[in-house]
Amino acid sequence: MRARNIGSKVHPLLRIRVQLLGGLFLAILMPVLIRTAVAPKELLSPSLQATVVAAFMAHILGFLIHRRIANFPGVAAAGYILPTFALTYGVVFAIIFFFRFDYSRFQAGSSFVLSTFWYFSLGVATRRLAPYKLAVIPGGDIDRLDAVSGVAWHRLYSPSALDERVSGVVADLRADLSEEWERFIANSALSGIPVYHVKQVTESLTGRVEIEHLSENTLGSLNPNQAYIKIKQGIDWASALIMLVMLSPLLAITALAVRIDSKGPVLFRQKRIGYRGNLFTVYKFRSMNFDYSSGDERNDAITKSEDDRITRVGRFIRKTRIDELPQVINILRGEMSWIGPRPEAVALSQWYEAELPFYRYRHIVRPGITGWAQVNQGHVAAVEDVLEKLHYDFYYIKNFSPWLDILIVLRTPKTMLTGFGAR
Structure with missing residues (x-):
């Protein structure tokens, strides 16, 4: 392999x-x-x-x-x-x-x-x-590879210096390389040896797309596969209907526990930014005290570590992600998907849009209950952490496919069982 x-x-x-x-x-x-x-x-x-x-x-x-x-x-x-x-x-x-x-x-x-x-x-x-080793051609922006783990990097100093087994060649293909190195790259490709652009390798190994200039079209096609968007919506709808029936006992028990544990409605409703930038109401099991408000809408939308607003039942259902299950309603209504970038509250979304370039681009696919950023990073709120999250979201959009969705599905149970990233 x-x-x-x-x-x-x-x-x-x-x-x-x-x-x-x-x-x-x-x-x-x-x-x-x-x-x-x-x-x-x-x-x-x-x-x-x-x-x-x-x-x-x-x-x-x-x-x-x-x-x-x-x-x-x-x-x-x-x-x-x-x-x-x-x-x-x-x-x-x-x-x-x-x-x-x-x-x-x-x-x-x-x-x-x-x-x-x-x-x-x-x-x-x-x-x-075949231990995974990649030969690195000098020149251009190759220093970024030093921060990427999981691969043995073999630095080349001349086209004839390759004297050990490697699994491919990495180069900054935008750099001004000498004729000898260009000839080496061409010969490698012609002989069936994989040749990777440095940015392609870092994206693949880190699962993140660095955000540079939208004019450079670094995300590949700016519009994800429209056919798969339609197919995925159909699969989401059918599976959500099945899950709603199968999970009804769990939903009923959770609703009862929330009701007994603290005062207030069973469901939490909040306006969020969704597909193509449209507003929608997200549904979750209420996990916080109902009557708390600081008067700052943006501050109230941020869940802090060990947040004292969270109820006893709320702490459990947040850690296990059970609080997200009512969003099956949003999936049935076509507002969300099982998998995609997490939708943010309006106040937070407006804040991030003002601070981060291209933030709105993440709305080009339907938001999800789980996603690539969730299984890799978890819950974040600070702008610098959201920028990191945006790198993961853009990777998901660039590689939008059933294969990446399946990988996220396989990683999600571990996230739920360990409580990774929950607050």
């Missing part, structure tokens, strides 16, 4: 077809061979045949999703192998269970376990075979 190495032949385990075929053999064919060795007639069983087809689809889907996820920040994608395959196998076999198809539990269970085992082992092996 690594890029090609300079100056060396590609190890078979680094080839995509070897990884996929090895996974299919171990996770799909091997359980069939074991099962039919014990009971040969099982090979003709419709339930086994149906399970093999379902497991094959789940395996291929898991492989494709994991490969796409591995392209996003950092180089350690092993932590997402189990949740990725749990998601794909869970969805496929949930469909089978819903339609009451007969299936082989042995084939399904062993296929899932062997899939995760294969790709986790493969990840360990490929890290040893």
Whole structure:
């Protein structure tokens, strides 16, 4: 699962077809061979045949999703192998269970376990075979790489100085490079070696887009994929309707706890800035004392660390993000998505717009209950921290895709269980 190495032949385990075929053999064919060795007639069983087809689809889907996820920040994608395959196998076999198809539990269970085992082992092996090192060509704005961790940077001093295995070449392609270095870059690209622009690498490894000049179009296309925006809205609406039914007991229990714990309405309502800069009313379970006001709207909208306005029940539901669940109403109304930049209160949004360039650009996609900034940074309010948050929001917009949404979904449970970034 690594890029090609300079100056060396590609190890078979680094080839995509070897990884996929090895996974299919171990996770799909091997359980069939074991099962039919014990009971040969099982090979003709419709339930086994149906399970093999379902497991094959789940395996291929898991492989494709994991490969796409591995392209996003950092180089350690092993932590997402189990949740990725749990998601794909869970969805496929949930469909089978819903339609009451007969299936082989042995084939399904062993296929899932062997899939995760294969790709986790493969990840360990490929890290040893192809440690992630990037060669850096001198010139331009390359000093920014010193602050990026997770990669071994190999500084080059001449085009002939490359004497160790690396996974790609990094250069400031906007710099005025010599003819020798330009020839080196061209030869590297022609031989199949990845060549990265320094800004591309820092964005990928940090998950942040540095905000420079909008005229430079540093965000790629200024308009995210409109087709995916429509598809995502449909998925959001259908899943929100299902979740509203499934979570109704939890919603009722939480509403009762909020009501008993302190005086005031169960739901908290607040005007926020949403999609395309439009105002909407966000719904949350009330987690603060209802009758508190300092007279400063902007100050009241900021939740401080150990804020004494938070109630006993409120502290728990904020940490676990249960207080956000009523926003399923906003999703059904088309005002929000499950995933996107967090919407801010009007007073805060106006403050940030006055202080930060391009802040309004984050409204080009629907705001979300969770998002890239939430799983990477958590809750912030100060202007300098919001600028950092804006870097994450712009990265999400630039890489707006189902693959990044899936990665955020996989990271969100950890955020909820650990209370990361909650106040």
